[in-house]
Amino acid sequence: MAADAPTQAAGTVPAHGWRSSSLPDMKLMMWIFLASDIMFFGTLIGTYLIYKGRSLTGPYPQDVLDIPLTTVSTFVLLMSSFLMVIALDALKRNDVAKFRLWTFGVAFFGAIFLGFQVYEFNHFVDLGLTLQGNLFGTTFYVLTGTHGVHVAIGVLWLLSIVVASYVRPWTSKDATNLEVAGLYWHFVDVVWIVIFTLVYLVDFIPGAGG
């Protein structure tokens, strides 16, 4: 196990003391949190799938879901993960201007995704799909809403990083902070791929619908 090997060269101990793992604590913490978050989303997705096709009244998924529209917002969200990678790369190279630009870009793309979700929710309510109306509404809004809250927290977090980098200029030494936010952001993206596939796409594959 890597954590067992001495991680600091003999004779040198960092100022904040000995560490038995080469992974920064913050990063390890984020990995463990994400492991837990998989169970959160797993339970919500499981609930959605178990209740799929059990709604007694409409509207049903086929009546409201708009694949082309959500494909666009999904694309925007996936591109934000790409920007996240460039932002981290820029910070590691000490290119602070680019790091701020791309990090803001990630948050901006996340905000666009949220905008799509707000529009979508409004539109669906107009079509008669409500939280209280049927099981599809209940499970759909709680699942995608939880994901939306994750995106919103990510947007706030990334904007805070941009602001903080003006208060105290960030350098490549701070890359771990951005990387931790990046891990979170990529995870939220990956979860959306699962949700988009299971909630939106599967119904429109002939023979796979519920």
Added chain:
Amino acid sequence: MAIGRRDVPAPATPDAGGGLLARPAWTKGLGSWLTTVDHKRLGILYILTSFTFMGLASIEAFIIRLQLAAPGMELVSPDVYNQLFTMHGVTMIFLAIMPLGTGFANYFVPLMIGARDLAFPRLNAFGYWVYAFGGLFVYSSFFLGGAPDVGWFAYAPLTSLSNNPGNGTDFYMIGLLIGGIGSLVTAMNLIVTIFSMRAPGMTMMRMPVFVWMILVTSFLIVFAFPPLTIALTQIVFDRTFGTLFYVPEAGGLPILWQHLFWIFGHPEVYIVILPAFGVISEVIPTFSRKPIFGYPVMILSGIFIGFMGFAVWSHHMFTTGLGPVANTAFALTSFVIGVPTGVKIFNWLGTMWGGSVRFTTSMLYAMAFLFMFVIGGITGIMLAMPPFTAQATDSYFVVAHFHYVMGGGALFAFFAGVYYWFPKLTGKLLPERFGQWTFAAMFIGFNMIFMPQHFAGLMGMPRRTQTYEAGIGLEIWNLVSTAGTFVMGTALFMLLFSVIYAFRNGTPAGNDPWDARTLEWAATSPPQHHNFDEQPIVTDRDAFWAQKYPEASHGDDGSQWEGMDFDAHGIHMPGQSWYPFLLATSIFIAGYGLLFENWPLSILMLVVLVGATYGWAFEGVGGHHVHPDDGAEAAGD
């Protein structure tokens, strides 16, 4: 409170840090406890709080037993009875036994691995406060319209608004949500601590078994609590926002609640018992003067139990009509999980075998644990057979079974831990002779209460019913059982008395009263604020034993650490902070906002929560440096 008063040295010039609320520097008084981030103080708070809740749960159990002392008693109404058994279960599982394990983990894991504190000290404080507030929230229901009365499992659709219009269910759901945050963050914190803060030379396979069991338990919490959290949220949404998750009329499936609850609930059994296994694995080797028998097998069986804990949940649902295939599958996985548990029992016996056993009070509790946990295990095998469960389910046989596991098992193990570690916590010894009388009363009382319940259950006495018929043979078992509560109640008072007595007048313990094996005994009693003056170097499993008896060492000579000055810059200790307490308070009050659907209050608390989060994030490193060589304290960072 006087415990740990001398623990916190005053920094010469404390670093207040940035932000709105300066980092406080109190060393005593209420403020120092509200803002502490010291794992030892938080461990003590956990232990005291969980014993307080245990006292409340014991009172509830006592009233239950009085009501059942004879047939046809009318001491409490059925409604109150429902609240009593619900609160007894909720309290014992979530607020007493599980946090007791967390308390021991908080106090001893850093000491055992040679660390100064947990990886995230403020998060640790936050974890304690949300746990305490979660418990307070659930208990405030007694004054705000009635306690939950749906059983600790809160099966849907008992919890629906139409079946249960009062606030009790909301207190259960929201209180557990609040407390669950604490369990989750503390588990994550412990995992990071165990991975990244072990002393030089302490490889994974040199960690004390207790630390390993806490690591496995923490992973169980990380994976088992989310399904519960989501299930609780679904009920809260059903009751507050009118969603349809558990509304059968709209197609909702109440059995989904049972699946989600037991996917959490079965691992929860191991979340409670694995730290207890860890305590036993420290007590038995110390008082047998032998290393634990089969250390790698102990670790692997602990991991296997943790893994299998997620594969047996439906054995709680044998009578819900899942069908013979599912029942058979879950019966088999339930049998399998008995194997690593049996392996552990034999390893403990093997540790005692040929050792020079000292029958201290702590060791007596540990041996009673072995005895009673095996009884609980055997009835567990019986209940793992679906045909038997079909007969025995919802009878007192099941009650007897899980009390032998949770009470005779986990609780007796923690009592062993109390006697074992009290000298380290306070510097005083608990009275031994009186402790043995206490143990005898506890052991007799416990078995008097729960052994007869096996027979009452097999004769058909149902659980969760506030009385029973006369003349069907149940009187004698219930009378013995109720009489036992007086014996065990006396024992609990004797324990409380000896703790208070020892704290004031106990014999000074010294650093190593038991001639023990692990690193916490290398620290002073009670340990200093910074735990160790020098970074301990580990060359062996049973690190402290190898230091004391080099001829017993099988490890390396530690030469690879020569010339490394681990504390060249002084020991950096974390500073106190207001934010964990503030954040926990905002969540606590927001719970009332949600419960009473007071949206302005909820939004206000959300604002406080966001503000406290930012304050926390930008508070700065803070803390101070300790230089044990010259006794000087320098301002930090």
